[in-house]
Amino acid sequence: MSAALERSRLEPVPRPEIERAPLDASRIGQIERPLSAAERLWNVQIVRNLSVLVMFVAAWEAYTRIAGVPALLFPTFTDTCVAIVEAFDDHRMLSKISFTLSSLLTGYAVGLLAAAVLVSLASIWRVWADILTTATAMFNPLPSIALLPLAMLWFGLGTFSLVFILIHAVLWAVALNTYVGFQGVSQTQRMVGWNYGLRGVIFAVKILIPAALATVLSGMKIGWAFAWRTLIGAELIFGATARGGGLGWHIFEHSELLNTSQVFAGLFIIIVIGVLVEYAIFRTLELRTVRRWGMQR
Amino acid sequence: MAERPAPLDRPEFERASVGKASTADVARPLSMAEQLANVDPVRKFTVLLGAIVVWELYTRLAKVPPLIFPTFQDTVVALWKGFTQYDLASQIWASMGILMAGYAIGIVIGAALSFIAVSSRFGSDVLGTLTSMLNPLPAVALLPLAMIWFGLGAKSLVFVLLHSIVWPVALNTHTGFMSVPEPLRMVGRNYGLRNIRYVAKLLVPAAFPSILAGLKLGWAFAWRTLIASELIFGAAAEGGGLGWFIFASRNEMDIPGAFAGLLTVILIGFLVENVIFRNVEQRTVVRWGMQS
Numbered sequence: 001m002s003a004a005l006e007r008s009r010l011e012p013v014p015r016p017e018i019e020r021a022p023l024d025a026s027r028i029g030q031i032e033r034p035l036s037a038a039e040r041l042w043n044v045q046i047v048r049n050l051s052v053l054v055m056f057v058a059a060w061e062a063y064t065r066i067a068g069v070p071a072l073l074f075p076t077f078t079d080t081c082v083a084i085v086e087a088f089d090d091h092r093m094l095s096k097i098s099f100t101l102s103s104l105l106t107g108y109a110v111g112l113l114a115a116a117v118l119v120s121l122a123s124i125w126r127v128w129a130d131i132l133t134t135a136t137a138m139f140n141p142l143p144s145i146a147l148l149p150l151a152m153l154w155f156g157l158g159t160f161s162l163v164f165i166l167i168h169a170v171l172w173a174v175a176l177n178t179y180v181g182f183q184g185v186s187q188t189q190r191m192v193g194w195n196y197g198l199r200g201v202i203f204a205v206k207i208l209i210p211a212a213l214a215t216v217l218s219g220m221k222i223g224w225a226f227a228w229r230t231l232i233g234a235e236l237i238f239g240a241t242a243r244g245g246g247l248g249w250h251i252f253e254h255s256e257l258l259n260t261s262q263v264f265a266g267l268f269i270i271i272v273i274g275v276l277v278e279y280a281i282f283r284t285l286e287l288r289t290v291r292r293w294g295m296q297r
Numbered sequence: 298m299a300e301r302p303a304p305l306d307r308p309e310f311e312r313a314s315v316g317k318a319s320t321a322d323v324a325r326p327l328s329m330a331e332q333l334a335n336v337d338p339v340r341k342f343t344v345l346l347g348a349i350v351v352w353e354l355y356t357r358l359a360k361v362p363p364l365i366f367p368t369f370q371d372t373v374v375a376l377w378k379g380f381t382q383y384d385l386a387s388q389i390w391a392s393m394g395i396l397m398a399g400y401a402i403g404i405v406i407g408a409a410l411s412f413i414a415v416s417s418r419f420g421s422d423v424l425g426t427l428t429s430m431l432n433p434l435p436a437v438a439l440l441p442l443a444m445i446w447f448g449l450g451a452k453s454l455v456f457v458l459l460h461s462i463v464w465p466v467a468l469n470t471h472t473g474f475m476s477v478p479e480p481l482r483m484v485g486r487n488y489g490l491r492n493i494r495y496v497a498k499l500l501v502p503a504a505f506p507s508i509l510a511g512l513k514l515g516w517a518f519a520w521r522t523l524i525a526s527e528l529i530f531g532a533a534a535e536g537g538g539l540g541w542f543i544f545a546s547r548n549e550m551d552i553p554g555a556f557a558g559l560l561t562v563i564l565i566g567f568l569v570e571n572v573i574f575r576n577v578e579q580r581t582v583v584r585w586g587m588q589s
Contacts (some may be wrong), residue, residue: 048419073446126340134344141566143521146540146559147527149547154365167308222514229435229518233525236437248438255441267438276434 003045075261083261084268100246103159104231107166113169115174123182136176144168145233162234169230170223177219216292221282228274323581324522367553375553375562393540395451396523399458407416407466412496415474428468436461436522454526462515470509473504506582513574520566
C-alpha cells in the first residue's frame, strides 16, 4: 500500500448512536389480500378460454338474430347446432368422416414411410442426398392439389388419386425437415453412437431420431397440416367434377343447395377434427417427448 | 494397504532410423472430376439434368401416350406456347396480384392481432382461442361460403387467402413474443421503451426467427390455398389464374399445357422459397447469429 494512498484516507467521523422504534404497521393497510373467488376463477386458463368462446357464440347469436341476417347467408348458432345433429341423423355424417379420415390416414402413413426411406438413403449415400435436396426444393413449393387434375387422369376418380396427392403433400415436408434435423445432430452425439458400436438402422433409431425429434415432429405437423388442407380442397374439387364422398364434399354439396347451416355444420366438424389432431395427438406427443426431454419449451 | 511392488529396471536402448515410410500417396491432389463433384451446385444440376434425361428417354422409348405423360420437349414447347399464345404471363400476374394483396393485408391483421395479444392477458386469451380453433380449419373449406358471401370475384379469393395467412402469422408471432427472454425485456424497459416502440425495437427483432417461420408457413398455406381455389373456381365458374390454367388445359386434354402450368407453379414456388425467403433469412436472422 503506498504512503500517498494511506494519507489520502479520511479519519472516520464518529456518528451518534441511534435507535428506531418500530413503525405503526396499521397505517400501511392491507399488505397481503387473499384473491376473491372471481379473481381466482379468472386466473384459470381454461375458464378464460371458455369464456372467450362463450362470448363469441353469444355475439354470433345476437348479431344474426338482432340484425336479422338471412339464414342463407349466415345461420344462427342454434340453427348450426340443429344442423350438426341433423347431419349425423340424415346425411350419414359418420360415413363421410370415416371416408375422409381413412384416405387421410392411408396417405399420411405411406407418405411418412416414403420419407423415411428417402431420408435413410440420403444419409447413407451422397448421391441420394443430392437427389433428395433437389427434389424437395422443387416439389415442396408445388401445391399438391395442382397435381389433382393429372392424378385424376392417371388413376381415375377413386380414392387412389386422393391418396397419391396426399402422399405428395406429406412426403416432401417430412423428408425435408427430417433430413435437415439429421444434419443438425451434433458430431459429439454421433460419436457417442459410434462408440457404442451402433450402425445403420439402429444408429438412426437410437441416436439420430431422438436427437432430431423436435425437427422431425415439426415436419410431421407441417405434413399433417398440408395433407389436411389438400384433402379438403381435393374433396371440394371432386365434389365439383364427380360424386365423391367426404367432408369437403358435404360442404360443397350443401353450399350448392344454399343449405348454409349444413355448410356451417361441416366446417364445425372439420374444426373439431383439426383441433383434436393438433392438440390431442401432436401436443401430447410433444409433451411426452421433446418437452419432457427438455429440447423444446 | 498392500505393499507396492518395486518398479522394474529396464535397460536403456536406442533405435536406428526406421527408414522412409513405404506408403505411397499420403496426400494426393484431387482430379478435376473429383473437384467438380465436390461443388454443390454442380451435383444438383447433374441430378436435375439426369431427371430430365430419364423423363425424356422414358416417355420416348416406352412410347407413353402424350395424353398420359408428355415428353420434356413437348412440355417446354407448351410452356413457350403458353407465354406466346395463351397469355400465361397475364394469368401469372392475376394469381400473384391477388396473392400479394391477400398476403399484405394478412400480415397487417396478424401483426395487429399479436400486438393486441401481447398488450393484455385477455387479448392473449382471445387470440389463443381464435388461433387454436381457426388455424386447423383449411382455408379452402371457407371458399364455398365466401362465394355465397362475396360472389365469384377476387374478393372471395382474398378473403380465403386472408384466413390462410392471418392465423399462422399471428400464432407464430405471438409464441415468438412470449418466448423473448426476460433479461431482454428488462433491457427494453430500462431504455424506457413503451407500447409500439417496445414491440418494434425489442420484441420484433428478438422474436424474428419465429416471426419469419410464421411468414414462411403463411406463404406456403396461401400459395396452396390460391392454387386450390383457382382450381375450384375453374370448376365452378370461368375464373383466371395459374390453377385455372392447369385445370383448363387438362380439361381440353392439352396435357403438355397442364405440365407447363405445373412447371410454372414449381418455378414461382422455388423462387419465393429459395430466393426471396432465403435472402431475407441471410440478411436478418443468420447475420444476427440467431439461426445458422
